Amino acid sequence: MSGRSLALRQPWTRTGLTAWAAIAASVAAVALLVAPGRGPNLAGAFLLACVPVGAAVMCWLDSGEGVVQAGLTLVISLAATAIVSAVMIWLTAWQPRALFAFAAVGVVSGTARLVRGGRPCCALHQ
Amino acid sequence: MRRSLALQLGLPGVLLAGIAAWAFGVSRIQRDAIGPYGVLASANAWFVLGLALLLVGMLAELSRSRPRSWLLGAYLIGLIVAIHTTVPLLYGGTPEYAWVYKHVGVAQEFGLYHRVTDSSNIYQEWPALFTAVASISSLGSAGPLSFAAWGPVAFELADALLLLGIFRLLTADRRLPYLAVLLYEGLIAWVGQDYLSPQAFGYLLWLGIMAIVVRWLLAPTTEHARWRFVNRVRGFLLAQRPAPPEASTAMRWVALALVAVIYFAIVAAHQLTPYLALLGIAALVLLGVLWRGWLTLVILAVIAFGFLAPRYGLISSQFGGIFSGGDVFENASGSQGIMHKAAEARTGEVVHLLAALMWLGAAAAIALRWRSLGRVAIPALLAFSPFVVLGVQSYGGEAIYRVFLFSSPWCALLIAELIAELRGALRPLVSAVACTVALAAGLQGLYGPTAVYAFTPAELTASGWLYAHAAPGSLLVFAADDFPGLEVADYRAYDLQVMPADPQSGPSWLDEANVSQVEQWIASLGHPSAYVVFSKSMANYASYFGYPAGYGQLAKAVSGNPAWRVVYRNPDVVIYQVTTG
Numbered sequence: 001m002s003g004r005s006l007a008l009r010q011p012w013t014r015t016g017l018t019a020w021a022a023i024a025a026s027v028a029a030v031a032l033l034v035a036p037g038r039g040p041n042l043a044g045a046f047l048l049a050c051v052p053v054g055a056a057v058m059c060w061l062d063s064g065e066g067v068v069q070a071g072l073t074l075v076i077s078l079a080a081t082a083i084v085s086a087v088m089i090w091l092t093a094w095q096p097r098a099l100f101a102f103a104a105v106g107v108v109s110g111t112a113r114l115v116r117g118g119r120p121c122c123a124l125h126q
Numbered sequence: 127m128r129r130s131l132a133l134q135l136g137l138p139g140v141l142l143a144g145i146a147a148w149a150f151g152v153s154r155i156q157r158d159a160i161g162p163y164g165v166l167a168s169a170n171a172w173f174v175l176g177l178a179l180l181l182v183g184m185l186a187e188l189s190r191s192r193p194r195s196w197l198l199g200a201y202l203i204g205l206i207v208a209i210h211t212t213v214p215l216l217y218g219g220t221p222e223y224a225w226v227y228k229h230v231g232v233a234q235e236f237g238l239y240h241r242v243t244d245s246s247n248i249y250q251e252w253p254a255l256f257t258a259v260a261s262i263s264s265l266g267s268a269g270p271l272s273f274a275a276w277g278p279v280a281f282e283l284a285d286a287l288l289l290l291g292i293f294r295l296l297t298a299d300r301r302l303p304y305l306a307v308l309l310y311e312g313l314i315a316w317v318g319q320d321y322l323s324p325q326a327f328g329y330l331l332w333l334g335i336m337a338i339v340v341r342w343l344l345a346p347t348t349e350h351a352r353w354r355f356v357n358r359v360r361g362f363l364l365a366q367r368p369a370p371p372e373a374s375t376a377m378r379w380v381a382l383a384l385v386a387v388i389y390f391a392i393v394a395a396h397q398l399t400p401y402l403a404l405l406g407i408a409a410l411v412l413l414g415v416l417w418r419g420w421l422t423l424v425i426l427a428v429i430a431f432g433f434l435a436p437r438y439g440l441i442s443s444q445f446g447g448i449f450s451g452g453d454v455f456e457n458a459s460g461s462q463g464i465m466h467k468a469a470e471a472r473t474g475e476v477v478h479l480l481a482a483l484m485w486l487g488a489a490a491a492i493a494l495r496w497r498s499l500g501r502v503a504i505p506a507l508l509a510f511s512p513f514v515v516l517g518v519q520s521y522g523g524e525a526i527y528r529v530f531l532f533s534s535p536w537c538a539l540l541i542a543e544l545i546a547e548l549r550g551a552l553r554p555l556v557s558a559v560a561c562t563v564a565l566a567a568g569l570q571g572l573y574g575p576t577a578v579y580a581f582t583p584a585e586l587t588a589s590g591w592l593y594a595h596a597a598p599g600s601l602l603v604f605a606a607d608d609f610p611g612l613e614v615a616d617y618r619a620y621d622l623q624v625m626p627a628d629p630q631s632g633p634s635w636l637d638e639a640n641v642s643q644v645e646q647w648i649a650s651l652g653h654p655s656a657y658v659v660f661s662k663s664m665a666n667y668a669s670y671f672g673y674p675a676g677y678g679q680l681a682k683a684v685s686g687n688p689a690w691r692v693v694y695r696n697p698d699v700v701i702y703q704v705t706t707g
Contacts, residue, residue: 042266075334094240
């Protein structure tokens with residue numbers, strides 16, 4: 001069985017679901033941010049800050065627990081948002097729209113994870 | 127069998143009924159009727175019934191032989207939402223606590239000026255949370271005031287998610303993590319560290335670090351020390367320690383890198399949290415259970431002190447340096463200057479009792495396992511290691527609250543494990559008593575001062591009017607230290623003063639009942655005129671704490687005084703302009 005088919009036939013693993021979450025959250029965040037209206041924009045901003053980067057990382061790491069997977073997705077995303085935002089302030093290069101790159105990271109990593117398939121990063125006995 | 131079927135079918139309905147009763151109850155609470163004993167004392171039967179149904183339903187599900195995770199999760203979410211959205215719903219979505227508005231102002235300032243404008247401002251020097259809020263605010267085209275009120279519920283939901291995961295990794299029992307998180311939510315409800323703030327953000331990230339540590343960085347075998355004595359102590363402390371989750375070496379390095387990144391975000395966000403996190407890690411290193419423990423500790427210490435070094439002067443001037451004093455009892459005494467008036471004293475006693483019960487319960491859980499300490503060694507160390515902070519810092523009187531916060535998850539787990547080992551009818555009975563006591567006391571602590579710390583939409587509107595109409599450079603005077611202020615990006619352009627008549631806010635020598643003395647003090651500030659604010663929350667504050675003692679007399683005396691011109695008035699606020707020239 002090729003890696004590709006394995007991945008596509010195992011989309012419901014924790015890491016597979018996280019990869020789907022990375023892609024879906026990234027697309028949804030961008031869609032909400034470009035949509036008219038303050039409500040959708042704010043929802044999109046929170047989604048962008050809370051999911052794509054963490055999911056992009058966690059889709060390669062299996063924590064063994066769904067809630068840990070979700071929790072670390074959130075924490076890593078928030079940490080990345082905080083660090084990138086602080087760096088923009090320290091460098092006096094304030095461009096919040098640069099956070100759109102998080103969506104690109106989410107889509108690329110999630111897609112790569114699904115295409116590459118089966119085994120998560122750094123598995124035991126690798 | 128019939129009972130089991132009834133529970134299986136009925137408990138989802140109890141959840142819905144609980145949420146409905148709570149929501150209806152909230153809609154019937156009169157904001158103006160909330161007195162000095164808070165929301166619980168002023169609430170109607172529907173509100174109490176709603177919370178009771180949510181608690182009883184969850185406990186009933188926990189008592190089933192095969193509890194449903196989805197339903198336990200739904201109950202937890204329901205309870206957290208009910209607990210932490212009640213006040214924002216009652217107060218029309220205005221953020222609670224005057225100091226939240228300072229945080230909003232700093233985020234607004236970053237959003238407007240795009241740089242650090244004042245290197246002597248401690249918030250700007252630890253900017254990570256504020257810059258993140260400014261980013262979200264900018265992308266979302268909405269000011270932080272539009273979402274700040276929902277900070278507590280968001281942080282509590284996120285904390286509960288992480289804690290549930292950590293507890294699942296630490297225990298084999300599937301129901302125990304839910305019981306522990308339920309207990310935790312009651313225990314910490316009062317501590318009020320979950321509003322939009324760097325510490326709430328740092329705490330959440332710290333839980334993320336602990337999840338990574340527990341999942342990937344616990345060593346399968348205890349590290350062998352050079353000294354035989356250390357090995358003996360570790361052998362005793364780790365007797366019957368359960369095997370940690372497996373992980374490859376490559377995965378452990380990835381986990382260590384993630385810990386370092388998340389830790390940097392904590393370090394850049396808050397002054398105290400990195401050291402509380404470091405204490406927890408150090409405790410695990412000393413126990414010899416952390417993979418590459420000393421390396422981890424060194425990496426984190428380098429990040430923490432590397433960030434602190436260029437900012438140490440600021441910490442030194444505001445908190446007396448890292449070591450502000452080694453008097454543990456003084457550092458543990460909490461906020462200085464609290465006057466302990468009737469209602470405040472009763473609520474304070476309730477939460478002090480709750481804290482004592484929590485630590486006693488955790489200590490009992492450890493003592494009862496003295497033959498197999500390894501089963502509780504990790505949560506036990508994490509529960510009591512935060513106390514070390516009290517040996518070096520008071521953190522402006524707040525250190526004890528952080529100690530409680532960082533200790534409480536592990537205490538909750540230890541107590542829940544003790545309860546889970548009870549047999550027969552004793553287990554559900556003790557679960558019910560423990561959770562009810564924790565929730566009732568925690569909620570009294572949380573809701574007790576609501577009339578003081580929550581602001582009405584009219585008060586927020588008045589604050590907005592003040593900043594819109596007072597020219598930059600104006601003198602703004604609060605008759606008591608309890609009003610939404612500093613929430614605008616240009617907050618530093620105003621001279622904001624609180625009358626020096628409250629020992630909780632610093633030197634207290636002014637007699638507010640003496641109008642001429644107040645006028646002289648205002649004139650001494652060197653402005654041609656001043657905007658002086660009186661509000662409903664200020665009146666509640668003065669009544670609750672007993673200070674400023676002359677607030678009521680001053681408010682009454684100036685209302686007919688021609689030198690005090692009313693420039694703004696709404697049902698909850700009066701703003702005067704006083705000319706001093």
